[in-house]
Every structure is written in C-alpha cells, then in structure tokens.
Amino acid sequence: xxxxxxxxxxxxxxxxxxxxxxxxxxxxxxxxxxxxxxxxxxxxxxxxxxxxxxxxxxxxxxxxxxxxxxxxxxxxxxxxxxxxxxxxxxxxxxxxxxxxxxxxxxxxxxxxxxxxxxxxxxxxxxxxxxxxxxxxxxxxxxxxxxxxxxxxxxxxxxxxxxxxxxxxxxxxxxxxxxxxxxxxxxxxxxxxxxxxxxxxxxxxxxxxxxxxxxxx
Amino acid sequence: xxxxxxxxxxxxxxxxxxxxxxxxxxxxxxxxxxxxxxxxxxxxxxxxxxxxxxxxxxxxxxxxxxxxxxxxxxxxxxxxxxxxxxxxxxxxxxxxxxxxxxxxxxxxxxxxxxxxxxxxxxxxxxxxxxxxxxxxxxxxxxxxxxxxxxxxxxxxxxxxxxxxxxxxxxxxxxxxxxxxxxxxxxxxxxxxxxxxxxxxxxxxxxxxxxxxxxxx
DNA sequence: TCAATAGTGTCTGTTAGACATTATGGA
DNA sequence: TCCATAATGTCTAACAGACACTATTGA
Numbered sequence: 001x002x003x004x005x006x007x008x009x010x011x012x013x014x015x016x017x018x019x020x021x022x023x024x025x026x027x028x029x030x031x032x033x034x035x036x037x038x039x040x041x042x043x044x045x046x047x048x049x050x051x052x053x054x055x056x057x058x059x060x061x062x063x064x065x066x067x068x069x070x071x072x073x074x075x076x077x078x079x080x081x082x083x084x085x086x087x088x089x090x091x092x093x094x095x096x097x098x099x100x101x102x103x104x105x106x107x108x109x110x111x112x113x114x115x116x117x118x119x120x121x122x123x124x125x126x127x128x129x130x131x132x133x134x135x136x137x138x139x140x141x142x143x144x145x146x147x148x149x150x151x152x153x154x155x156x157x158x159x160x161x162x163x164x165x166x167x168x169x170x171x172x173x174x175x176x177x178x179x180x181x182x183x184x185x186x187x188x189x190x191x192x193x194x195x196x197x198x199x200x201x202x203x204x205x206x207x208x209x210x211x212x213x214x215x216x
Numbered sequence: 217x218x219x220x221x222x223x224x225x226x227x228x229x230x231x232x233x234x235x236x237x238x239x240x241x242x243x244x245x246x247x248x249x250x251x252x253x254x255x256x257x258x259x260x261x262x263x264x265x266x267x268x269x270x271x272x273x274x275x276x277x278x279x280x281x282x283x284x285x286x287x288x289x290x291x292x293x294x295x296x297x298x299x300x301x302x303x304x305x306x307x308x309x310x311x312x313x314x315x316x317x318x319x320x321x322x323x324x325x326x327x328x329x330x331x332x333x334x335x336x337x338x339x340x341x342x343x344x345x346x347x348x349x350x351x352x353x354x355x356x357x358x359x360x361x362x363x364x365x366x367x368x369x370x371x372x373x374x375x376x377x378x379x380x381x382x383x384x385x386x387x388x389x390x391x392x393x394x395x396x397x398x399x400x401x402x403x404x405x406x407x408x409x410x411x412x413x414x415x416x417x418x419x420x421x422x423x424x425x426x427x428x429x430x431x432x
Numbered sequence: 433t434c435a436a437t438a439g440t441g442t443c444t445g446t447t448a449g450a451c452a453t454t455a456t457g458g459a
Numbered sequence: 460t461c462c463a464t465a466a467t468g469t470c471t472a473a474c475a476g477a478c479a480c481t482a483t484t485g486a
Contacts, residue, residue, distance in 0.1 A: 004220055004301055045301035050292045074290040074304040076266045085220055085261035088290040088302065134346060136430045149438080155426055166440075167425045167475050174474090175428035190437025191483035200430060207429075208473095209383045209448050210371055212391035214352045214416060365465080382467075383448050390447090406464025407456040424446095425475055 006082035007050065008039040008117060009058055010072065010124040012108065013094040014141050014154055019108035020099045021121065022062060026081065035106070037089075037117045041082040054090035066092035068140040070131070072124050078115030089120040091128070093141040096150065125160075132158040136177075139198040145181055147193035148172070176201040222298035223266065224255040224333060225274055226288065226340040228324065229310040230357050230370050235324035236315045237337065238277060242297065251322070253305075253333045257298040270306035282308035284356040286347070288340050294331030305336040307344070309357040312366065341376075348374040352393075355414040361397055363409035364388070392417040 011022035023035040038061045046053055051069065059065045069092035076086045099105040108121060131137060138154040152168050172178060179199040186192035227238035239251040254277045262269055266287065275281045285308040292302045315321040324337060347353060354370040368384050388394060395415040402408035 042301070046292065050290065050302070071289050073287050074266065074302075076262065085258075086266070086290075086304065130346065130350060133427050133429055134431055147438085159426070161423065163426060164476055165438095166477085169439080170474080171426055171428055175430070177428055177430060186484065188437080189435065189485050191439080193438055207377065210375070210379060210387055211349050212387060212393055213349055214391070214393060215350055363465090380449055381465095382450085385466080386447080402457065404464080405458050405462065407458095407466080409465060 003041045003043045003082055003084045004045075005074075006039045006041050006080060006084045006087040007053055007057065008037050008075075008080075008087045008089045008120055009054060009061065010037060010089060010091040010121055011058060011062060011066070011094060012091065012124075012141070013098040013105065014096045014157055015099045015105075017153060017157065019125070019157060020105040021108040021111055022094075022105050023111070023113070024061065024104065033112055033114055035112070036081050036114055037120065039080075039082055039087070039117075041084060050088060051090070054092075058090075058092050062094060062098070064094070064098075066094055066140070068093055068135065068137055070135070072120065072127055075116050075120055075123075078117075078119055080114055080116040087116055087120065089124065091124045093137055095141060095143045096146075096154070097143055128158050129160060136198065136200070139177075145183065145195040145197050147185060148178075148196060149193060151178075151196070219257045219259045219298055219300045220261075221290075222255045222257050222296060222300045222303040223269055223273065224253050224291075224296075224303045224305045224336055225270060225277065226253060226305060226307040226337055227274060227278060227282070227310060228307065228340075228357070229314040229321065230312045230373055231315045231321075233369055233373065235341070235373060236321040237324040237327055238310075238321050239327070239329070240277065240320065249328055249330055251328070252297050252330055253336065255296075255298055255303070255333075257300060266304060267306070270308075274306075274308050278310060278314070280310070280314075282310055282356070284309055284351065284353055286351070288336065288343055291332050291336055291339075294333075294335055296330055296332040303332055303336065305340065307340045309353055311357060311359045312362075312370070313359055344374050345376060352414065352416070355393075361399065361411040361413050363401060364394075364412060365409055367394070367412070 012019050022038060024038045025035060038057060040057050055069060069090055072089040072091050074086050074088050080087055111121060128137060138151060138158060141154045142150055148169060152163055156163055177200045178196040181195045181197055183195040184192040185195055228235050238254060240254045241251060256273050271285060285306055288305040288307050290302050290304050296303055327337060344353060354367060354374060357370045358366055364385060368379055372379055393416045394412040397411045397413055399411040400408040401411055
C-alpha cells in the first residue's frame, strides 16, 4: 500500500554547548547517507491524532517520554527514506544527560541527512529561536535541577547568541520562573553553583510594546 | 483515486478592525455548514512544492497574488470536506480594501467552518500573534500607502491587544521601517493624517536580552 | 596564594507608558 | 467656536548592558 505521509521527529538534547539530534539507522545507503531522523511511514488514515503518534514514536525511539513537543510543519521538498510526498515533522527536547556515547545521537551542526530531513532540521532550529520566548523549551532541555549557568548556556544555544550574565539572571528573577533549591554543585575549580528548579509562579505581567524586528 | 492530503488556505484581510477570512462554497451541507476555507485535494505526489501550490491556489481564489504567505502546519483532527487524513494549511494576508461586500469573505471571529478548518483558523491567528514581530505581516495587510493609525490598528488586530499611540510611533521611527509620503488623507472630522509607505532601511541593530514570557 | 567560577551591586543609556500640549481640519 | 483626530514633547519607571566587586571553592 502506498504511503500517505511520513511523520518525522527532531529529537534534540544539549551536550557540551551543542545540539545533538537523535538518528536511526535504515536510511538508504545511496550517496553515503546511512542515518536518518526517526520517522514513521503512515499508509492509512491514523486512528490517533498526529501529536499522539509523534509522542509514542519519540517514547519508543528514545526509551523515555519527552516533556515538550510541538509540530514544526509539513515538508515536501527533497528526498526522504519513506519516499512519501510529504513529511510532517515534530520537535522534542530531551534533558542534558540523555546523550551518552550512543552513535544514534549525533551533532546537529554536522548531521548528514536525506535532503528533506536536512531542511526539517534547519527549520526546526530556526523555529526554536523564536519559540523559546513563549515556551519553556530551555527548562525541558535540562534535568529537573540545574545551575543558572547551565540554563544560560541552553538559552544561548536556542537563541544562537551570547547573553549577558547579570542581565540574564535579573530577567529570570523578574519572571519568577525558577526557585533555588538547597543543593549546590561543585564542578572543577570555582565556587559551587546553586541548583535551581523550574517553578513558574506567574506570567510576566507587563506586556511590553511592539518590537519591530522585521526580516526583509 | 484516494486523496493524499488537502492544502488549505487561510486568506485574511482586515476590515473595520476585524479579520475577514475568505471562504468558498462547496462544503457539505451537513450540520448547516455551507462554506469552507479554500482548499485543494491532492491525490498524487505534487509536481510543485507546497508553497508554490498554495500560492497559485490563493491567486486563483482571490484573483490577485498575496504579498506574504507562510505555512501554518499540518492538521489531522476533526472533519474536513476533502475527507483527507491530513490537511496542510497556509496563511496569507491581503490588503485592507480587498474585502468588498462579497459573501465569500466573512468575519473570522464568527466563521462557521468544518471542525478541522476551525482549528486551522484558530491556530493561524495564534501564530500571527508571534510572527508579527519577525515578519512584515502588518504592512502587507495594508495598501501601499497607509496612515499610522491604520498601521497601528492592524498591529492591534495581530497582537490582540491595544497599543500605546506615542510609543508605537516612536518604536516605528526607531525601526526605520516606514517613510512618509507627501500625501495626506482626511477622514471625517479631525486633522488629516499623513500617508506612509513601507520602506525598511535596516534591521534594528540592537538585539536585546532574553524575554521570559513563558506560557505554563 | 592563585586561578576559576558563582553571584551581586552600581551606574548609565535606552525605552515603554502616561500625560499633556500643539496642530489642523470639519461641523 | 467647538469637537475630533493627528502628531509631538516631557517626565518617569523599568530595564538592558557594562563593569566592578565580593564569595567560595580547588589546585
């Protein structure tokens, strides 16, 4: 039976200041591409909704459920191992520490993928840059407790630009999104860092004026 | 031949401080729903890319090309007149003045649509709220010249909240996105308003710190 | 003691929001 | 003259960015 579409997953996890993306074997060997983003070929009208399908595929692939997932979009260009006319992509993040020395997780920057999936990955990273402002992506990219330095590094990964330490912490405090725990963590030389947990109290009340960052 | 998917369009245009959405006849008469968003049922792998397909369908439907269009996403829930497992939706805006007393354009707020398309419309309006910051949607929702009051009203429609007049104009001036023309337009009683045109000079250089507007 | 990192205090320039004021037309 | 709307000036509070400083650990 001919496939209707494929459902593709961009599963990301930060490690060493870079995004790692989960891949599976089974892509066509043509042109030296042996790995691909996890996908599921759908050949009949699915009984479940797309998000539920994506969630179960992610859980099956990684062995754990992701805490945040959203749709990236539908893609029709380029080549895809399932050879479907379109692919619907979802993105999910897994906490820092998920990536072990597993060859399934590879650096997103240098990932070699079928051309459609390469476009999916690029679109995903561009989408995260905007979505980070409205969704708690960074917090779900970390374990339940984390240092503020780790949090800032994830934000810098998401936004693809450096952030100012003091300003970052002030804004974070004003937003009342995290709470300190009583635990501290020493790494290497310097002063130990306090561990925080994600505990949003309220949405930032002051909705500020328009920003005009219009791409031309 | 069974359909692979449908391509749906959310064609929006502002009028009287509200969004109007373009609909076409031909939806099933069941449950009193007689109109639907314009769509195209795709039964074989398309020779064109999705954006090109959407663009040509929009041009054919409205009789004019839109100046801005982007994908909303893929939708699988609910009912759809094409009865496809998924629908890929695109959104485009048409300038104020496109909507005449044509029954094809109806108020988006009170639109009665097949359930999947209703979800598409809702997701679209939510998406625009975030996209307006990064893409010149508002300018493409107006004719080539417009008053700053019209521009602010479109932004208020997009953002779904009122804006402060003086701050809006200051930010607009700082962003160097518009240029005044020599024309003025008098409407009703008060002082005539100067007409402006969209003429972006530069991207706003100062990329400011993180905003934490995290939805919980 | 030194190096390295965590965390904070202060200063300054920018800007959003409030408010007031002037400008300019029609009724 | 009065009213409605456009456009702009001023003040203030909030905030981002820079910088410096203190705090606390390991080497």
